[in-house]
Amino acid sequence: xxxxxxxxxxxxxxxxxxxxxxxxxxxxxxxxxxxxxxxxxxxxxxxxxxxxxxxxxxxxxxxxxxxxxxxxxxxxxxxxxxxxxxxxxxxxxxxxxxxxxxxxxxxxxxx
Amino acid sequence: xxxxxxxxxxxxxxxxxxxxxxxxxxxxxxxxxxxxxxxxxxxxxxxxxxxxxxxxxxxxxxxxxxxxxxxxxxxxxxxxxxxxxxxxxxxxxxxxxxxxxxxxxxxxxxxxxxxxx
Numbered sequence: 555x556x557x558x559x560x561x562x563x564x565x566x567x568x569x570x571x572x573x574x575x576x577x578x579x580x581x582x583x584x585x586x587x588x589x590x591x592x593x594x595x596x597x598x599x600x601x602x603x604x605x606x607x608x609x610x611x612x613x614x615x616x617x618x619x620x621x622x623x624x625x626x627x628x629x630x631x632x633x634x635x636x637x638x639x640x641x642x643x644x645x646x647x648x649x650x651x652x653x654x655x656x657x658x659x660x661x662x663x664x665x
Numbered sequence: 666x667x668x669x670x671x672x673x674x675x676x677x678x679x680x681x682x683x684x685x686x687x688x689x690x691x692x693x694x695x696x697x698x699x700x701x702x703x704x705x706x707x708x709x710x711x712x713x714x715x716x717x718x719x720x721x722x723x724x725x726x727x728x729x730x731x732x733x734x735x736x737x738x739x740x741x742x743x744x745x746x747x748x749x750x751x752x753x754x755x756x757x758x759x760x761x762x763x764x765x766x767x768x769x770x771x772x773x774x775x776x777x778x779x780x781x782x
Contacts, residue, residue, distance in 0.1 A: 585768050596669070596755055596773035597708065604768055642707055646768070651696050651759055652721055653771065655707035 558643050558656025566662040573630040575659040577643030578623075584646045586619055586626050587653065591640045600628075600641075635665045668692055669774035671756050677780045680746060686777045688739040688756030697739040698771065699731060700755040708755055714739060715761070746781045753778050 559578045567573055577586070585604045589597040603610045603619045603626070610617050616629040630637055640660050644653040669690045678684050688697065696715050700708035713721035714733040728750075730742040739756055753776045759769040 587770060589773075594775075596775040597757075597771075599770040599772065602768065602770050650721065651698065651713050651715070651769070651771070652710055654710075658707055 558645055558654060560641075560643060560656040560659050562659060563657065564660045564662070566664065567633055569633060569635055569663055569665050571633055571663075573633050573637070573661055573663070575628045575641055575643075575661070577626045577628070577656050579626075579643075579645050579656075580624065581645075581647055583621075584648055586617075587644045587646070588615075588617060588626075588628050589642045589644060589655075591642065591658075593639075597642065630661075633661075633663045635663050637661060638663050669756055669758055669772050671754075671774035671777050673777055674775070675778045675780075677782060678743070678746065679782050680748075682746075683742070683744045685743065686741040686754055686756075686779075688741075688774060689737055690758040690772070691737055692758065692772065693736075693760075694758035694772070695736055695761050696759045696769070697733060698757040698759075699739070699741055700757065702753040702755055702776070704753075712741075743779075746779075748781050751779055751781045 561576050587602045588600040591597045601612050601617050603617050614631045619626045640658045642658045643656040672687045698713050699711040702708040710723050711725045712731045717733045728745050732740040755776045757771040757773045759771045
C-alpha cells in the first residue's frame, strides 16, 4: 500500500542554497522518519519525529510534522555537493517496525 | 562504513539456482528486516524478525525463505527466482520493534544487488 507521497520528485540547487522536501501520508502514524540514500548504497537514517512532536533539528536538518494535514517537510540548510542523494520519508503506522516509504526526492546539489 | 554487513555485494544467478543472502549486525539489535528495492523506487518491506521470530511476512512468494539463526544473523534463501526478482535486497536492524513502542530508527546495510538470468 502506498502511504507516502513526496514532492518534488527531483530538485536541483546550487551549493549554499536551502533544499526543502515535502512528504504527505494517508493514515495515523506512530512516527515519521527521513532517510538518505546515496547512489548504490544503503539507506542512512537522518531523523525520527514522533506523532506528538511538531519540529526537530539535527545539525543542518530541520523536520516539521503536521498531523492535522498528514504532512512533513525536511529542510536542508546551506546545502553541499555531498548532500546529493535520494531522500525518503517513511512512516511507522504502529509499533512493530513496519516502515512504509514514500517515493523519494532526488536532490542534486551543484558545486 | 555501515554497521550492518551484507554479503555478497553482487549476485548473478539462473532461475533454477539456489543461493542465500547473508546479513550480520553486532549492535545488539533484536529486530532485523529484509527489504526489496527496484531501481528508482522506494524500499518495500518483505520480512521482519523480532527476537529471532518471524513477526511480519508481507505476503512474499515462497521462493524467498528467510531464516534468523541467532540475534546477529539474518539469511534470505533464494530458490527458483524469476527475472522480475532482480533488485537490490537490503537488510536492516533496529534496537527493538515492539517493546520500545516502536520509534526506533533502522540501520541499513549496503545491500546485495541480485540479477536473475
